[in-house]
Amino acid sequence: MRKRSRSRRPRTQVGTRSDLPHPSPLRSKDLLLFPKAVSYHASLSKEDPGTIRQVSCKQGYLAIVKTDRTVIVYDRAEDGGCQRSPQRIKLNKGAKVDLLDSEASHLLILSSEGKLSEHSIASRGSKPRLLKELGDKRIVQIACGDHHSLALSKGGELFAWGQNDYGQVAAGREINPITEPRLVWELEGIPLAKIAAGSAHSVVLSVFGTVYSWGKNAYGQLGLGDTEERRSPTIVKALEHEKTVFVSCGGEHTAVLSKDGLVCTFGDGSCGQLGHNSRRNELLPRLVAELFGARVSQVACGRRHTLIYVAELGEIYSFGSGAERQLGQGGKCDRLIPLPIGRKFNRVGNASEELVKIIAGENQSIVLLLKEKKSYANLNRSIARVEEEKTDKWVSNSDPNCWQTMKQDVKLIFSSAACINGSFVEKSRAKHFRTSLEVAAVDMSAVLLFCEKISTKPKVFTVVIKALKKLLQSVSDFPGSPEALRVFLIVPILLRREDSQSDHLLLQLAQAIWRRPQKEKQLLESLWANLEIAFFKDLVSVYQRLATAKLSSAIEHARCSEKTLQDVDFFWLLHVLRMLYEVNCRRSFRIQESNFHIPEVKKLLAFLMTDLNLPLIELLRKLAKFPFIFEMEVKVFMYRAECSSRNLMAAFAMTSELLVRRQYLIQDTWQSLRNANRDHQPLRVRFVGEPGIDDGGPCQEFFTVIGRELCAPEKQIFRHFEESHLIWFSHQVPAQEDIYFLIGKLFGKALYNMKIAAFPFPLALFKKMANIQPTLEDLKELSPVVGSNLQAVLDEDYEDVIENMMLDFTITEEHDGSIVDVELKENGANIPVTKCNRKEYVDAYVNYMFGTSVEKQFGDFMCGFKIGCPSEIWKMFLPAELRVVLLGHTKYDWEQLEKNAKYHGYERSDETIEDFWAVFHALPEEKKKNFLSFLTGTDCIPAQGMGRFTVTIADLRREDADQWYPEACTCSRVLHLPRYSNKDVLQNMLLVALENYEKFGLS
Structure with a gap:
């Protein structure tokens, strides 16, 4: 919509009356x-x-x-x-x-x-x-x-x-x-x-x-x-x-x-x-x-x-x-x-x-x-505030007589939240008048500049610290209006200097923040959300640095103590870090997740690998409530440890066995899942008519095969997007009304049993699982053309171009073979999209695609998922991390695979091993992927990546190389390799083994 120019009334017309006298100017x-x-x-x-x-x-x-x-x-x-x-x-x-x-x-x-x-x-x-x-x-x-x-x-x-x-x-x-x-x-x-x-x-x-x-x-x-x-x-x-x-x-x-x-x-x-x-x-x-x-x-x-x-x-x-x-x-x-x-x-x-x-x-x-x-008296004198000229005097003046006056001024300002809040007000473009939560209205650059100046003057810094100490004794008591809460943006930067006094006050500040009422914490999060990225990152680093130091101290305390670890003060820091992390999530990860990671967690795990110290275990249990501090590698370790622990406990009970026929795989699976009453037990899969005991391999292959069948377009279970090769829930309810419940249960069982279920879902699914609202970026991933068209609507500068698009608040969908228009809001067909409401239109479109249109389908999926995976440890993963854990990834590094290989009955320098790797690297890319499937039951790489992926090559110990082909133990990634007479024979045996696997699976 073009802005209309507002004509101003000539100033000489303001409140004028022709009959009023205008005598000569007054004397001074x-x-x-x-x-x-x-x-x-x-x-x-x-x-x-x-x-x-x-x-x-x-x-x-x-x-x-x-x-x-x-x-x-x-x-x-x-x-x-x-x-x-x-x-x-x-x-x-x-x-x-x-x-x-x-x-x-x-x-x-x-x-x-x-x-x-x-x-x-x-x-x-x-x-x-x-x-x-x-x-x-x-x-x-x-x-x-x-x-x-x-x-x-x-x-x-x-x-x-x-x-x-x-x-x-x-x-x-x-x-x-x-x-x-x-x-x-x-x-x-x-x-x-x-x-x-x-x-x-x-x-x-x-x-x-x-x-x-x-x-x-x-x-x-x-x-x-x-x-x-x-x-x-x-x-x-x-x-x-x-x-x-x-x-x-x-x-x-x-x-x-x-x-x-x-x-x-x-x-x-x-x-x-x-x-x-x-x-x-x-x-x-x-x-x-x-x-x-x-x-x-x-x-x-x-x-x-x-x-x-x-x-x-x-x-x-x-x-x-x-x-x-x-x-x-x-x-x-x-x-x-x-x-x-x-x-x-x-x-x-x-x-x-x-x-x-x-x-x-x-x-x-x-x-x-x-x-x-x-x-004339100044009737509007202001409260004490930090000013550039005043700060320069503080750090440059050495006159003892003047210093006493300055000292009182410094103490007054930094022991008062009001004075601090009034000291660093954003002045450019009148931002500080925007008193809603659209902007923080704090000049963080001025705060940093002030810190740099007083850091050169220990005498001034000491007075500031003492004043802040007094402030923090009462900061929990004042009411939490948006303007008062700005002190929580400023003080951490004032305390960013690494010393014991500053660290102690930061802990007090974190405690005061966490103890604020929930509504006030939400207001503070809104202020954080509107900080510039650099200042938001700086705020995170202040708390992350101190949390790292405090965790290191807590680990040492736990190692030396025979008693159960009591709550330590640094948990207040983790609570504040979690608030900042959640702000970052809602703002589409403006800074990388690594800014929240605490490296000392790896140190804790290393100690636990050698000594199951009860205080350390208790500490790790408490840290698990703050998964954002863990790197992906640590989360996967904890996830596997949790699942292994549960499976070990369940090993003494009956396992949940899934008996299926390959030709009736889906029907047998649904019948078994509907009748199952031990969903919390480890899953074992047995293919009818095929020998072998499931130690992990058949189970993984089961998820690979059934995932491929369920996602086939002819099954009409999912909606397929050709551009992205991704799937999404169908807007129409399938004939089997519990189909998405069963798929969710299957998905949950895969996660609970640490298997890969490579359904090609977009990131939006895993966001919804984590209660994070998908955005236009997620729609671009699922449907690049639709997403880019909507982005073009948002980016268009001219109102008439948007009008020529002839858009309204409807979306065209196919229902029961017919094309219908679905309204994105009430009376949407009669509401044209304009420059003013286009953001609302795009948001409504995204919400319809990922929310309204599949509300029941996703709800059924999550109900089944929670039954299939009774442990909630999966919630520690970010949406992108959860996708990798469940779906695996396809970032192959074949050279790394060779570097990580281990040998049993062979030496790396043996001719057989040299020839095997030469043959393997010469295989086409698809054959290499087939080799992974032959070895593990899936061609997807687990979440840890190739860096942690190992394969063991063992001697098959057969005398007649012409009768014995390579064998794979999929549960442990062991390749049994027969000795042979030359490289051609090995290549032929490997190709035959892969072809048989493609045709008949593990049998």
Whole structure:
């Protein structure tokens, strides 16, 4: 679908009114106060804006912070009433004021040292009370509602106190006022950028652009789509992708500003304070359409009105209640859309660019012009974070006096999950605003760069380690929002350095991850899944390295201990590695499985081969729960050991014998499988009329022969794909309804008895057996043409080309000899495939081929398989590995076969052996494969490959070479070779033996 270009409204048209005056620009020291008729004090008009650090006006009071860090509070002059002189407030012990905010009856005053005090406005002459409950917390932001307060610490903690009638201080169902600052636990670990408070609701913004709201919601001021109050912070999902950078709360409404300068409002609209040309309440954030086309710089909410500043236009817009002329036009009418206040703010002469600050209070509006940005208080100071310039100072400065300050900064950051999460935010292409789990939003390159820098400064690294130690003592306790969980991506990289302290903390971290609730672990896995491949691999290597070291230690402990091995700490690492491995599986193995292998497992097996140490056996048993750490060779060894152990135990009981006639092989097999009641016993096969005892050879040949017959196209059991020479379940149910159950049982018996059943199934079958969803790549393997056609649909750049394909959500299939269209979704025949829905179409097509169309067939197959193979050890294999174990492979290396050969009654240098190999290598490829079948019962190579494949050549010990041909003992891969007179005789005997085998099998 082609994107339509959106025409932008000319910026000069935004909220304009032709009847509004535009007087000359203001002087550089102007302070505008609306309404003008309400004077706080005559001396206020004489205040020089250059001496004002901050202004706050709420609940009938106006307070200013002077540049000398003192506070002046002006009472509002009521109609006909007397004015009292302004209060001058100073903090105790000469502390300087940095910020303030006010509630209905008191002020919050923040000192430049980050200490917070409360002051009762009504109690003239009283001293501000220091909030000692906050201890040594350094506060960076404050916000007040009517009767509740919020404070954000530099360490990233949010505190709330006051009335909790609607849950505005996030104290659950607590009704009594919260008199002391209490930590808002639900936001622990989330790096907050801005806090705001309305009349009885609270809103905060994270550095990732996520907005959280809670408290009163009678008008929809929480933006959650309903009017139910919330007693804990809740994500405003409607703003997840809006790149929010600022929030402001009015009495019962809220406004948010995006990075692109767009404004959304929600909540009470009774006075037009939402700017949507109506008085309707909005339960969800809604874009202020009248401002579209302008890049808004500031937004401020009063109780029932809103101010907007557009720096590019030099305009301030107001809307909402005008009952007390707070909109700046002198009238008392409400305004339902943004309109200019009637003054323009431009540069004056050659002076530097003036800065405008807008403040909206109870029923007042203030515009303050400043010469310098630094002359006004920074109301949005951030929590402590790692910054490049700051890091350079840490590693380069050696001044002991400066170091103490830096040390405190380092400790503060790395003992706080919120500070760590806010330190390495992805900035390129605004990724960090995508607060869903589509991207991790962590700049892992910055994390690695930081590690490299501090690794050169042991003093700094030591402080980081100590701080992380403190963090990890509490990291299990904070709630698991996606933003808080990002710390689990960052900390392992910080601890990648190989030393005992880092390793110990990594173990603690792994334990903390594993103990998280399942839902939070799934969120973390989503974050891992969206890391770039290099960083994901680095994360895996950190845990894999430590797990290897810990396993080595555990092996030594087990060898020296006579008692049963207790749980060792490294199992936490294996649990985390398994989570990472499962992520890798779901992402189609972005990194190779070998990255998860732990080589020390081979060491453990080597010890067990010489000493059946009980603790070592116990350790191996526990490791078997984490098969992804094993190489294929180790898995095959364990699989064979398990099956051999079971067969050995069953040797004292009756075996399950399958008696079959070659000419009625399938019928006899099905009858035997239907009547079998000892499926867990070792399988023995006997061909009627043929001599010999099954020590493995006839059984293997049985699976080879029956597999060939069942897969024959004329049997019409499977659907055949000529391009790939692979088979799949038929979409139509065969006449024998239990056919796939029986085939599954046969397949399971082959695996349980360690035999190869070379049914040419695609990898998709083994994925489904492992509960892994097949993908388009699997369809390409099964049907290359169909798969490539679907890929072409996904790759097509032009909408009209896709339209010309005339595709819809149907698939053409043959059913009972007729061609029919099957819908891939409801009403699929009427849904054309477009550029927007093509991915859905391809996914539906793949799901139909491998899932929906064969759901019963595969279900029957698995039911039979689980009966045929009662041991679940097969689940340790990856889909590709399981296919090799069951089907074998055809990667032949005849030179390797000769190298691995052993001899009994012969020497390698004997002429007979030299001639045999010369004759063998001269055989055509097909004859060599026939030789494998003659020797083992199948021409497929076992899972271990040719490197582990051995053949023994023994002396047949017959005198007359003309009467005795080569014989094979298929159970042990022994070739009995007669002595002969010359090479031609040997060649003739070998060819005759192979021809007889092709005709008559082992007989």
